[in-house]
Amino acid sequence: MDLTTLTAIQRDALREVGSIGAGHAATALSQLVDHPVSLEVPTVEVIPIKDVPRIFGGPERLAIAVYTRLVGDLSGGILFMAEQEAALAFVDMLRGRPVGTTVSQTVENGALLTHAASLLIAAYLAAIARMADVHVIPAEPAYACDMAGAILEVVYAEAGIYAEEAITLRTALVDQTFTADVALFFLPDPESLAVLLGRLGLV
Numbered sequence: 001m002d003l004t005t006l007t008a009i010q011r012d013a014l015r016e017v018g019s020i021g022a023g024h025a026a027t028a029l030s031q032l033v034d035h036p037v038s039l040e041v042p043t044v045e046v047i048p049i050k051d052v053p054r055i056f057g058g059p060e061r062l063a064i065a066v067y068t069r070l071v072g073d074l075s076g077g078i079l080f081m082a083e084q085e086a087a088l089a090f091v092d093m094l095r096g097r098p099v100g101t102t103v104s105q106t107v108e109n110g111a112l113l114t115h116a117a118s119l120l121i122a123a124y125l126a127a128i129a130r131m132a133d134v135h136v137i138p139a140e141p142a143y144a145c146d147m148a149g150a151i152l153e154v155v156y157a158e159a160g161i162y163a164e165e166a167i168t169l170r171t172a173l174v175d176q177t178f179t180a181d182v183a184l185f186f187l188p189d190p191e192s193l194a195v196l197l198g199r200l201g202l203v
Contacts, residue, residue, distance in 0.1 A: 006046065010202050015044035017131055017200075018169040018186070021124035025184075028123035032116060033094060035175065042171040049166050052152050055183055056083050059149025063087070064105065066117035066143050067155055070125070072136035074196060076163055076188040078124070079155055080117040081148070086180035087113060090173065099178045105145045114143040124169075124184060132199035155187075163187040 006014070019042055026039040053059040062084035069077050082090060084105075091102045091109045094116055102109065118141050129136050144151050167186040172179050188196065 010197055011046065013197070013200050013202055014046070014167055017128055017196075018042060018044035018167060018184075020131065021127040021184075022169060022171055024123040024127040025120040028119045029116065029173070032119055033096070033175070037093075037173060037175045040172040040174060040179075042169045044170075045168050046165050047168050048164060049152065049156055049185075049187065052079075052081070052166060052168075052185060053148040055168070055170065056081065056148040059147060059152070061148050062146070063148045063151060064110075064113055064143070064145045065151045065155075066114050066121070066141050067158070068118070068121060068138040068141040069158070070136050070188075070192070071139050073134040074128075074136040074188060074192040076186070076192050077155070077158065078121050078138065079166075079185040079187065080121060080182065081151070081185070082180060082182040084145075086182060087145075089178045089180045090116070090182075093173070093175055093178060093180075110143050110145060114141055117141070120184070124186075128196070132196050134195065134199055163189055 022039045022042045026037055030037045056063050063081050064084065064087040066080040067077060088102045089099045091112060092099045094112055118138065121138050125136050125138060169184040172181050
């Protein structure tokens with residue numbers, strides 16, 4: 001099954017899955033930082049993987065990313081991305097410090113972002129698993145801090161052979177001190193997309 005051939009009803013169902021997944025991710029993040037964090041009503045759309053860098057201002061914009069393959073009834077991958085400034089603010093939020101305290105990415109900061117992004121991804125997948133009655137978990141995550149285009153080249157080499165399009169969830173992390181735009185890209189293999197929609201009663 002190809003994402004480009006989805007009906008309007010199927011696209012709406014995938015958007016609903018994305019919205020519910022975002023709610024679960026916000027709850028997981030709030031528990032991690034021990035204060036309320038919300039995710040603004042997400043924008044969910046289907047875009048070609050090659051167009052992902054435009055969301056971050058072009059292929060040369062610095063970004064951080066956490067990527068993981070899926071294990072279980074669904075195959076493919078999930079990519080978490082944020083622009084460099086948003087990622088630095090995210091680190092400050094996670095450490096309970098004023099935004100602007102963190103001015104550069106370090107190995108420690110990368111590990112912290114990987115941990116937080118992994119929690120968001122796991123919560124998102126848990127929502128999909130419950131809605132579609134499937135078993136799916138993330139594999140070991142990989143972290144990168146590079147230009148958005150370079151990150152996508154690596155991801156495309158991993159997932160592009162099977163997935164040409166991404167179910168894109170764009171939202172903003174909001175707490176008492178800042179708002180940071182982030183995005184999750186769900187990259188299902190064609191066979192997994194058919195399984196997911198079948199379990200949702202839409203095939």
